[in-house]
Amino acid sequence: MKIGSLCSHYLITTSTGAPLSEVARLMRESHVGAVVVTAGGIDHPRVVGIITDRDIMRAQLGRTADLSSLSAGETMTRDPLVFPEEESIDGAIANLRARGVRRAPVVRADGAPVGLISVDDLLRHLAGKLSGLAGIVARQVQQERK
Numbered sequence: 001m002k003i004g005s006l007c008s009h010y011l012i013t014t015s016t017g018a019p020l021s022e023v024a025r026l027m028r029e030s031h032v033g034a035v036v037v038t039a040g041g042i043d044h045p046r047v048v049g050i051i052t053d054r055d056i057m058r059a060q061l062g063r064t065a066d067l068s069s070l071s072a073g074e075t076m077t078r079d080p081l082v083f084p085e086e087e088s089i090d091g092a093i094a095n096l097r098a099r100g101v102r103r104a105p106v107v108r109a110d111g112a113p114v115g116l117i118s119v120d121d122l123l124r125h126l127a128g129k130l131s132g133l134a135g136i137v138a139r140q141v142q143q144e145r146k
Helices: 020-030 053-063 089-099 119-145
Strands: 013-015 034-039 046-052 103-107 113-118
Touching: 013 020, 020 034, 020 053, 034 113, 046 053, 046 103, 089 103, 089 119, 113 119
Parallel strands: 013 034
Antiparallel strands: 034 046, 103 113
16 A cells, blocks of 8 residues: 555645744644645645744744744745655654654645654554454454354
8 A cells, every 4th residue: 555545635735924823723624733835836836844832932932922923934844854645654664753743744746745644643554453353352262253
């Protein structure tokens, strides 16, 4: 399975010039912990950064500034880990671990963002696989008792 079919396609994006207060509002209203920052306009968007709830907290505490006076571009993590839709689950896990991040945007072949893969998505998928294996063991025990 490729992460393009596993990732969340509910993707919230913003521009580099958006006030951080707007990004925080988007996160709250959309119930997400990360917003992908894009450039290039609607026709050719490309990922240039990512802002997490943790980034917002660090920006405000570190600069003691009002969120409306900071922009997404000033706060975002630049050069974020980005995966193509065709990335394998094992490859995604290895790269997330190597970069020490919990989320990464997923892009089409043309670079347009299509989703966000998170550690939570991967854990749910792997837990389902492990549950299936456990079911085999339980079924075998049932069969032996008959």
